[in-house]
Amino acid sequence: MFAMCADPKALEGLAWMLCYLTSGTHMLFYASFGTVLGLLAVTAPAALLLGFLGALAARSPVAPLRWIGRTYAAIVRGVPDVVFFLFVPIALDQGIEWLRSRVLCDPSVPVRQGNEFVVCAAAKMPLSTSPEWVHDLYGIALAVAAFAFVFGAFAANVLYGAMGAVPRAQLETAEAYGMTPRQIDRRILIPQMWTYALPGLSNLWMILIKATPLLFLLGVEDIVYWARELGGSKTTTYAYPHGDWRVWYFLALLVFYLGMTWISQRLIDRLAGRLSRGQATMAGEAMRKAGTTA
Amino acid sequence: MKNLLIAAAVLALSAGASLAEPLRMGTEGAYPPYNFVNEKGEVDGFEIELGNELCKRIQAECTWVRNDWDSIIPNLVSGNYDTIMAGMNITDERRKSIAFSDAYTPPPPSAYVALTPDADVKGIVAAQTNTIQAGYVAESGATLVEFATGEEAIAAVRNGEADAVFADRDFLVPFERDSEDLVWVDGQDRVVVGEGLGIGMRQSDTELKARFDKAIADMKADGSLDALIVKWLGAEAKTFAGMAAEGGAATDAAAAPAAASN
Structure with missing residues (x-):
């Protein structure tokens, strides 16, 4: 990055440290913080949407929809996360490649040959000729899908419970005003359920923040991967040899994660105040009395 | 129909761009001096330089992909990349799941x-x-x-x-x-232990294996492979020329004196 860094062997002290911390690998390390934050920014709304649909399906008067909604939540909540993080991306990836191979390749060639999963070059996803960033983006997209699938199920359960917690009297009043079931959902039920859902959702958000190291299972190089990689002792084969510095890198991560959860908690507190303001619920009333409407 | 058009377009593009076939080379990137990530954030090392030279000789266009050691074979057979060059010894156990090129180092x-x-x-x-x-x-x-x-x-x-x-x-x-x-x-x-490092490939890629074998044999013959071994693994490392001079690997064994420790 700096001109003086051209010959790392000649550097000492502060200059060495400055060059070391601005080396290409460190830039990738810093960029991986962006990857993690970006992933959170995409995954959280996607999981919430999936959870919302799941909760609506679980409450649906149509039996098959209800079964789908409940089965989804029950299965995902019952199976270890790691299994789904490994299963969803592989299943998606191979599913997409299989579909493409049926269209783009000779369909008489099986994709499973012994222990191998082989599709012709045209059906590869992404294509072998694609630039590296396409492969990276595809990997991240699969990771987002896996996260959204798993966290969506938990969110569905939280929202389902929250919808059930809205006082029956509120809905009955709406019925008395002559609203249709759909109007009741939109105007009465959904606006009021958030205050019940927030504690559960905030738990999920906190867990999601801390679950990002699972990304490396999916081949996305996240901050924990880089901390382990950069912190490990480096011999003179490398331009910047050093001993085992993992403890410092992990300390930095610790500060980062604590900072993230601390900021999140502040925001959640404000949101909780906002949501319960003016609510004719026990929770809202209690919060108002305790003076935490912020 | 749309897919067919896309496929046709892709074929036309790839045919026009270059004749070199794209190959994705899997490596670990955490095994210096064989393969590691250098300070620029790029993969580097003995196998990277050797791999790039081999690709040139078989006229393939190679890109390197980093993958955890643990899942390096499963991701090869599921087609995420086409070869493994990651300090992997050729063993009978591994031969059951993947194919290997001829060894590109003497038994290390x-x-x-x-x-x-x-x-x-x-x-x-x-x-x-x-x-x-x-x-x-x-x-x-x-x-x-x-x-x-x-x-x-x-x-x-x-x-x-x-x-x-x-x-x-x-x-x-x-x-x-x-x-x-x-x-x-x-x-x-x-x-x-082991028979030497080899390039791991899917068992169905027999044609690719033949091309790599030939390129490795050429590099052994013209001494460029030994030169790379000395450059990256040091003058002490065993070369193919040295192995031939010894009259085969049989004389070498665990019995060698521990004089190297200092």
Whole structure:
């Protein structure tokens, strides 16, 4: 990055440290913080949407929809996360490649040959000729899908419970005003359920923040991967040899994660105040009395 | 119909761009000096330079893909990349799931490194998981502790978790040379396990294997492979020329003196 860094062997002290911390690998390390934050920014709304649909399906008067909604939540909540993080991306990836191979390749060639999963070059996803960033983006997209699938199920359960917690009297009043079931959902039920859902959702958000190291299972190089990689002792084969510095890198991560959860908690507190303001619920009333409407 | 059009367009584009076929080369990127990530954030090392040269000779356009050692074979057979060059020894066990090119190094010696030269190699020994060294330790009667990377296995010796670490000698050389605490274990610094490093490929890629075999044979013949071995693994490392001079690998064995430890 700096001109003086051209010959790392000649550097000492502060200059060495400055060059070391601005080396290409460190830039990738810093960029991986962006990857993690970006992933959170995409995954959280996607999981919430999936959870919302799941909760609506679980409450649906149509039996098959209800079964789908409940089965989804029950299965995902019952199976270890790691299994789904490994299963969803592989299943998606191979599913997409299989579909493409049926269209783009000779369909008489099986994709499973012994222990191998082989599709012709045209059906590869992404294509072998694609630039590296396409492969990276595809990997991240699969990771987002896996996260959204798993966290969506938990969110569905939280929202389902929250919808059930809205006082029956509120809905009955709406019925008395002559609203249709759909109007009741939109105007009465959904606006009021958030205050019940927030504690559960905030738990999920906190867990999601801390679950990002699972990304490396999916081949996305996240901050924990880089901390382990950069912190490990480096011999003179490398331009910047050093001993085992993992403890410092992990300390930095610790500060980062604590900072993230601390900021999140502040925001959640404000949101909780906002949501319960003016609510004719026990929770809202209690919060108002305790003076935490912020 | 739309897919067909896209396919046609892709074919037309790829045919027009270049005749070199794209190859994705899988590596670990955590096994210096064979393969590692340099300070620019790019993969570098003996296998990277060798791989790029081999690709040039077989007229393929190669890009490198980093993958965890643990899942490096499963991701090859599921088609995420086309080859493995990651310090992987050719073994019969691995031959069951993937195909190997001819070896591009002579059978590499492995070695024990510890904090004292008289460390107990039958005690607790650290090794990288899924390596031939891990298999060797398990069969030697020692208690095996496995780690995801070779570097972590060495760290385990330093912090007292293990009595010794067993790994490729060429991987350990820089660690032993640079550090003040690590030393070779007496009489255990040249243990031959494995048949040499090879390029891992899917068993169905027989045509690719033939091309790589030919390119490796060419590089052995013109001495450029030995030159790369000396450049990256040091003058002490075993070369193909040296192996031929010895009259085959049979004379070399664990019996070699431990004079190299310093």
